[in-house]
Amino acid sequence: MSLNSSQLMPAAMASNPTNAGSVPFVEIGYPSTGFVLISAALVMVMTPGVGILYSGLSRSKNALTIIMLTMLAYAVVAIQWVIMGFSLTFSESGSTFIGNFAWAGLVNADQQGMALTAATIPMIVFALYQMQFATVTLAIVFGGVTERVRLLPSIVFMFLWTTLIYDPVAYWTWGARGWIKNMSCLSTAADLSQTPCQVGGIDFAGGGPVHMASGAAALAFCIFLGRRKGADFKPHNVSNVFIGTALVWMGWFGFNAGSALDATARAGMAGVVTTVAASAGALGWVFCDAIRTKKLSGIGFCSGALAGLVGITPAAGYVTPLASILIGFVTAVMCYFSVMGKELIGFDDSLDAFGLHGVGGFVGSILTALCASSYVTMLDSAGIPGGVVVNGNWHLLGYNVAGSVSILGYSFVGTYIIILAINYIPGLHFRQSEEEEMLGGDICEMGEVAYELVPATNEIPSMKTEKDVTV
Secondary structure, eight states, X not given: OOOOHHHHSOHHHHHOGGGOSSSBOOOSSTHHHHHHHHHHXXXXXXXXXXXXXXXXXXXXXXXXXXXXXXXXXXXXXXHHIIIIIHHHHXXXXXXXXXXXXXXXXXXXXXXXXXXXXXTTSOHHHHXXXXXXXXXXXXXXXXXXXXXXXXXXXXXXXXXXXXXXXXXXHHHHHHSTTOTTTTGGGHHHHHOTTSOOOOOSOOOSSOIIIIIIHHHHHHHHHHHHHOXXXXXXXXXXXXXXXXXXXXXXXXXXXXXXXXXXXXXXXXXHHHHHHHHHHXXXXXXXXXXXXXXXXXXXXXXXXXXXXXXXXXXHTTTTTTOOHHHHHHHHHHHHHHHHHHXXXXXXHTOOOTTOHIIIIIHHHHHHHHHHHHHOOHHHHGGGTOOOOOOHHHHOOHHHHHHHHHHHHHHHHHHHHHHHHHHHHHHTSTTOOOBOOXXXXXXXXXXXXXXXXXXXXXXXXXXXXXXXXXXXXXX
């Protein structure tokens, strides 16, 4: 007896029960939903990875505090995202500046797809995935002010910053009617009776909302708090720097490849260019170090890899592997000179959040506009126009420059205002006292330490004999 294809198909797929809803998602096989869920888990690992990386770069007396800050950021943003963050960032009926409360509380965010944003997976899966982006963005901010910021006011800052800075900036970039995404047709995007053209600046995985926004915020924060006390700020655990970098690098596969939102060849291409750019960035920074100091620095290797990852983030779904080598190397070199030059300017960006993420995100955005290829976007039939070098599209460079400058400026000014307002509230001043800073945040802010110090001794314990033992 022969069976037809419908009889061979699993019952769950034949009946397709999960596709009910006003806007059914168009799944290219259920693996795409699983792929995005796995990507969400990978991006989640980036937040503690950032904490371990920052902890290694800090002094031992603050090693635990910075991990606590990053994990607090995760918890606070998760709550904010459910209450209103997802809706403000991705509602499809908002203005060109910010979304609305249509999906506040994740009401009706279930099996239906998002017609203008993510039609190929259920909305609830997309909401979980994008939550991870918001959390790691906020964790990066505290790299600029570690070793001198208090925890309690930081919690208030986390909620307000995500709501007032991250959500609008992410909406501009990725929201269905955001002004950066629709820069060529803003009137259409603003008119809810029309479908927005979605032709404007491009940013595959967060060069603007994640890196430029967090970098500019870190710069504003560190300028507001001023310099740390003391002079010796050497990293206390370079092994943790490598471990944190490895975790972040691993998570970046979910960050970039997952942004394809489908298990397609374009996602595979995004994964390839991610690790190639990181490798090129690591080598670029090491070469700069070797020329300047005649030594190969492990911290330099990790910094270069991170710079390459930042640079490729906006470009991941638009460029070829050869272009990613250029992007990773150039971004790392630019970030290197930015980090080396911060002392000339005089601000204390503790762990180079601005030097790596702010500068790296901007450089990556410009290189994306130059190197984007329509060939790569056709790997999943997106058909997005390429950039200047490959496709002669000069408009894209203008869109990305305008969007990048706007994000940097908005995040810097907005962050400074938020910090200033919170700092005036009694009990919520951000800066540790001089005594607290001297003792370290682990003891003063948490009452716990990452390491128990055992006094060294030159005495060798004597061995007891049988006659020494009293029964």
